[in-house]
Amino acid sequence: MPVFDSRSFRDHEQVVFCHDRETGLKAIIAIHSTALGPAAGGTRFWDYAASHRSAPTDVAETRAEQDAVYDVLRLSRGMSFKNAMAGLRLGGGKSVIMGNPKTVGTPELMRAFGRAVNRLSGNYYCAEDVGTTPQMLKHAAEETPYVSGLEGVEFATGDPSPHTALGVFVGIESAVHFHLGKPDLSGVHVAIQGVGHVGQYLAKRLLDAGAKLTIADIVDSNIDAVKAMGDVSVVEPGAIHAVDCDVFAPCALGAVLNPKTLPDIRAKIVAGAANNQLETEGHEDAILRRRGVLYCPDYVINAGGIISIESEVYRETPNEAARDAKVRRIGDTLTKIFERSEAEDRPTGLIANEMAEEIIARAAAARTSHQAAE
Numbered sequence: 001m002p003v004f005d006s007r008s009f010r011d012h013e014q015v016v017f018c019h020d021r022e023t024g025l026k027a028i029i030a031i032h033s034t035a036l037g038p039a040a041g042g043t044r045f046w047d048y049a050a051s052h053r054s055a056p057t058d059v060a061e062t063r064a065e066q067d068a069v070y071d072v073l074r075l076s077r078g079m080s081f082k083n084a085m086a087g088l089r090l091g092g093g094k095s096v097i098m099g100n101p102k103t104v105g106t107p108e109l110m111r112a113f114g115r116a117v118n119r120l121s122g123n124y125y126c127a128e129d130v131g132t133t134p135q136m137l138k139h140a141a142e143e144t145p146y147v148s149g150l151e152g153v154e155f156a157t158g159d160p161s162p163h164t165a166l167g168v169f170v171g172i173e174s175a176v177h178f179h180l181g182k183p184d185l186s187g188v189h190v191a192i193q194g195v196g197h198v199g200q201y202l203a204k205r206l207l208d209a210g211a212k213l214t215i216a217d218i219v220d221s222n223i224d225a226v227k228a229m230g231d232v233s234v235v236e237p238g239a240i241h242a243v244d245c246d247v248f249a250p251c252a253l254g255a256v257l258n259p260k261t262l263p264d265i266r267a268k269i270v271a272g273a274a275n276n277q278l279e280t281e282g283h284e285d286a287i288l289r290r291r292g293v294l295y296c297p298d299y300v301i302n303a304g305g306i307i308s309i310e311s312e313v314y315r316e317t318p319n320e321a322a323r324d325a326k327v328r329r330i331g332d333t334l335t336k337i338f339e340r341s342e343a344e345d346r347p348t349g350l351i352a353n354e355m356a357e358e359i360i361a362r363a364a365a366a367r368t369s370h371q372a373a374e
């Protein structure tokens with residue numbers, strides 16, 4: 001399995017392949033960096049073989065493993081960047097469990113996964129992600145204390161969505177101020193793609209701030225929930241990215257900025273909660289920049305949720321004022337990215353990555369000199 005040669009392997013500290021014969025567990029845990037603190041990042045449970053079913057079995061298995069390795073390396077590095085830019089005492093990690101969670105995600109398998117996490121002695125904290133549920137993680141937590149995002153336990157921080165929405169809201173404020181020269185959001189037209197957990201909290205804040213809203217969702221009840229908040233326009237899901245507006249806020253899917261959607265985007269700013277909005281890292285943000293569209297790097301603007309979870313990892317009683325102050329700093333961080341992007345005439349996504357790498361490198365150097373002094 002080509003880990004060191006993988007295109008997404010970059011300075012990872014540790015990559016662990018976990019297997020349990022009895023339960024069939026096949027998982028990979030990647031710790032990208034612990035320079036800033038224990039690595040934190042969710043556990044993705046995904047059937048990587050599903051898209052290779054037409055290939056011969058051995059080829060399909062190899063491809064599935066390659067996809068899983070690529071995913072865990074890419075996502076763990078992303079978590080390092082996200083946590084660093086949010087100013088957290090957390091490093092970056094991620095885990096993937098291979099298989100269909102509906103058929104193989106048994107309590108026994110999750111307990112075996114918990115034991116694998118436990119063997120890392122607190123260097124990695126897992127959490128819910130695509131394919132895992134709080135209930136599944138409860139089983140993992142029977143074997144290890146290194147699980148975050150659990151409900152109803154001591155130090156639990158609850159639903160991260162309102163905090164993510166606050167971060168996106170202050171991020172939109174910063175972008176509108178920087179790019180459009182407006183002091184507040186009154187009369188600013190925002191198109192929200194996806195009004196689920198984050199999208200609804202965001203819609204409420206935007207309406208309260210006097211923004212004009214256009215929304216789209218594939219679930220009618222979610223549309224109705226926002227309509228009940230105030231005056232909003234609704235468009236078909238396939239049309240939301242093309243709305244002529246000030247801000248396009250993707251709050252549903254990944255890879256929404258791609259060769260198909262880019263030519264249609266008429267917004268002046270892209271700022272939303274969705275993860276991995278760029279189909280190709282370092283590509284779509286460059287195109288948007290050339291077209292005068294300001295892109296707010298997704299992992300910077302959507303960090304409110306992980307900011308709220310930090311206290312859980314450190315087993316601290318949540319402090320709402322400190323948490324909100326940290327979430328609101330997302331706006332200042334974005335302004336720094338915008339300024340550097342403009343000064344260097346380079347895309348915001350690249351600038352954010354570089355700033356994150358600088359923060360991690362400084363922490364790693366401090367850790368090395370501290371260890372040398374001991």
Ligand code: NAD
Nearest residue numbers: 160161164194196197198217218237251252273274275305
């Ligand atoms: P959610 O599932 O509650 O909401 C997503 C919404 O998008 C749903 O209402 C869904 O019906 C809608 N949707 C799906 N496909 C659509 C389409 N083609 N067009 C329009 N709408 C569509 O998820 P969420 O928790 O609100 O998260 C939204 C995004 O933000 C996700 O990408 C998530 O990974 C990311 N994110 C969430 C958090 C958090 O705290 N919840 C934190 C960081 C990042």
